[in-house]
Amino acid sequence: MKLTIKKPRNFTRFIKQATFISIVILIIFTLVASNEITRHKVAITAQPLNGCLITDSLPCTDTFKKTTSEPFIPDAKLNAQQRFLSAIARKLPTVPQAGTYEYILLRNYGAVFVNQDVGIKLPPKDIFANEQETQEFQGSLTMGHVDGTNDCYLQKSAADALNKARVQQQIPLKSGYGSGDCTRTFNTNLIFWHKYANNQILAKVQQGKETKVLGLVAPPGTSQHLWGLAIDLRVSSKEQRKALNQNGWFQTVQNDLPHWTYVGLTEDNLPLFGFNKQVVGGITYWITPL
Template sequence: MKLPLMKKKNLTRVIRKATFISIVILMIFVLVASNEITHNQLARTAQPLNGCLSTDSLPCRDTSKETISEPFLPNPELNEQQRFLSAIARKLPTIPQPGTYEYTLLRTYGAVFVNQDVGIKLPQKDIFANEQETKEFQATLIMGHVDGTNDCYLQKSAADALNKARIQQHIPLKSGYGSGDCTRTFNTNLIFWHKYANNQILAKVQQGRETKILGLVAPPGTSQHLWGLAIDLRISNQEQRKALNQNGWFQTVENDVPHWTYVGLSEENLPLFGFKKQAIRGINYWLTPL
């Protein structure tokens, strides 16, 4: 008895899919034999192929490379420093060694590396060497405009969160208008540095002999402003601070009063990520535990 044309086509599809899956499974077991892939890894690889035979569409989509981003929470049994480092280790390829210049910068400006917002992009290191390196990183960012400003831009998630806070409260930029309060170029960072410091002070910072200057201005190539995740604001009351905190913005650089960092966490989760709350002259800073 001849099969109807439609059923015949469906049967052909099933055969093609079965052949495809057989080849894939064979390849998986070859990899198991040659590379000692674990049973769990094998299960994760083969599982997305389940159900392919029951679908009528071709080709069957392999979802083995598709991941669902789940918020990371540090192990609460770890100490503060370990919790913080476990979070930033997911973002930074290499954690600087204690006592190095990079570690000093991470301690001061590294709060952003715990950010769990999938919409932001973090640099692969905490120092940009020059303008070209900075531009190359910034060219990869998705930027958003800060409402009510002429030329203030941040990474979009940070800008969106700030705009929500500014709907709740009137929150002006430090300068009142300028891009210098928002995402900066390497050269702008350099200009700010030379306004307050010099190469001799930079050498002391690099040697670990000077750190107070870091609460006033960031050394060349190290500012959170280069990453589009910081802004300088003019804050005068607790309601403004509350609105910013509710939207993931916190003061994380000790003694830098106008400076706000987009951490992207709720205030109740900051201690879980190792942050230490420190009140200085009536301002609560959330500092890294390094």
């Protein structure tokens, strides 16, 4: 006698429902496991940075590089110096040790390293050794033309922001139309240094015995102009300053009156990143807290 197994009614629908439930359970399990892995990675990344800030155990290394395209916001519970360091540690491969020549340069010219604009490229260090290193870095940049000038170029995001400010207000370059006000070569930086200083003064700067000159001229290989993120302007009104500030441009080198730096932040956010507001001779400078 032939045995016939009779399928239950709606058997096909039952199989489909069971398959669907199994797939849903698998997806949920995968998401949970993935989330646990992600949280574990975040914890591993954050732990060394906290140690760096709490114990001041510089240098901070690649561990603290930015790993996401999301804007970074410093922890408001940290002090000003820690907030600043937590921001620049995501940009610099190595944060210089306190007391070194590189640290002195970072204190005076390091404002750009908090820049959150994903369109700009920051240098891997705060001093270039020679023209070759400078050219290699500048050759990797995306540059933009400053409207109304002959040969003034900045990194494109910086140029775009400056052009917006100059639409709001007439803001001339310090020398008129010269490229010397904008992105400079290593040799141009060197010429400016020897115009105002010499090797003896450089030795004192490197030893931390002379700092006033840094507000007048940058030592060879250290100018923000080499990075395409600074420009010298003739600014004489509150309206001009307001237009520049609204577009991320600020004065960050104390006593260097014509010098403007593309920080890429709003003025309200500067204290959050640790900057100290200092008014000298009626001019507002935003100084690093180092």
